[in-house]
């Protein structure tokens with residue numbers, strides 16, 4: 001028979017071992033979670049640094065955007081805001097641009113400005129993506145024969161101001177689905193054969209940092225932007241073997257007419273850059289990172305946002321969009 005004090009020593013040792021094992025398991029899970037979080041948040045910075053250093057170690061690789069992706073880019077929604085600046089930044093790097101928007105006069109003005117300033121070729125196509133299926137045959141005809149190397153799916157639509165779904169017109173909802181979801185999908189599908197033919201290319205899809213969580217009062221907009229993420233990440237894998245880069249860009253607030261509903265946003269500031277500064281940085285990341293907020297301050301903001309749980313972010317978003325709604329209604333003399 002084993003003496004009582006020996007049994008308790010064995011039991012204690014066994015318990016201590018099990019405790020150690022459990023603690024180790026908890027540490028390991030914690031460590032993996034932290035590593036995954038940091039990888040997720042810093043992979044963009046790491047790939048940008050890698051791309052900056054690459055020319056020093058592999059000078060034989062293509063360096064400029066023209067060498068990497070070719071001479072022509074197509075930018076949707078390119079007469080204003082981020083799209084217009086993308087067109088100018090790409091032109092600055094010697095890339096010919098095809099501008100697509102609704103308004104002919106604005107297209108002509110932007111095309112002339114770009115040709116005069118950067119001595120590249122331009123072409124413009126009038127198209128209203130809100131019309132859905134009917135616009136694409138015309139765009140495809142206009143693009144035929146142009147060796148497009150970069151597609152920037154920029155066009156996007158938000159409500160006039162944040163509001164509850166039941167207050168948003170059916171027309172606005174269909175427009176948003178046609179512009180934010182259909183345009184990025186069909187334009188991408190249309191240009192993939194051309195990019196594959198050239199065995200290189202880049203597709204840049206403008207999502208939004210707001211898609212990090214569902215947002216009350218911006219429900220449809222944010223859901224369409226989540227679609228852009230999901231779509232981009234899937235085709236990024238499909239196209240990688242064809243040497244075609246798919247980049248997802250998720251800006252937070254940028255001072256453009258899309259945010260005209262809020263004086264607070266339009267005032268600009270550290271986290272609300274003007275559109276030129278934002279786009280210069282976003283274009284700098286092209287070919288360097290598959291996913292980016294497009295602006296380093298937005299990267300920091302995104303990092304801290306991600307630290308809090310989704311349920312909390314949804315509640316904070318609700319407070320913020322309610323504030324914007326009130327601000328808009330008050331400024332327009334409407335009943336809050």
Ligand SMILES: NC(=O)c1ccc[n+]([C@@H]2O[C@H](COP(=O)([O-])OP(=O)(O)OC[C@H]3O[C@@H](n4cnc5c(N)ncnc54)[C@H](OP(=O)(O)O)[C@@H]3O)[C@@H](O)[C@H]2O)c1
Nearest residue numbers: 077079080081082102103128129130156208253254256258
């Ligand atoms: N600004 C931000 O804070 C922000 C934040 C996150 C994400 N984003 C995303 O970034 C992208 C660009 O936003 P932005 O702020 O630069 O927009 P913006 O200033 O409102 O410019 C929109 C551009 O799209 C064109 N456009 C609008 N509706 C169109 C339609 N139905 N068919 C064809 N073209 C149309 C407009 O030109 P016409 O009126 O002449 O057609 C204009 O050139 C969007 O996808 C947006 O969701 C913006």
